[in-house]
Amino acid sequence: APSPITTLEGEVIPPDSPSARLKEPERRFGAIRLDELCRITGLNLGEIQAKAVTVGLSIYEAIEIETGWQYDPQTATFAPPL
DSSP states (O other): OOOOEEEETTTTEEESSSSHHHHHHOOOTTTTTTHHHHHHTTTOOHHHHHHHHHTOOHHHHHHHHHOOOOEETTTTTEEEEO
């Protein structure tokens, strides 16, 4: 079942509402959200954040290096390594 969508403004939209279909951008095949990536890879965001700050990367760049999954800022999802 689709998850509710939270907009950048913090508004939660039920997945079955017409506006959800308008607001949810098209995901690349196999792309997943950050919470899903953390769950399947065991990624520790605290450790990644500390590494990113230490070497001057964004957290998304650090996650890409750590996991190989590519971040798409338009959809706020990660696509699997090729």
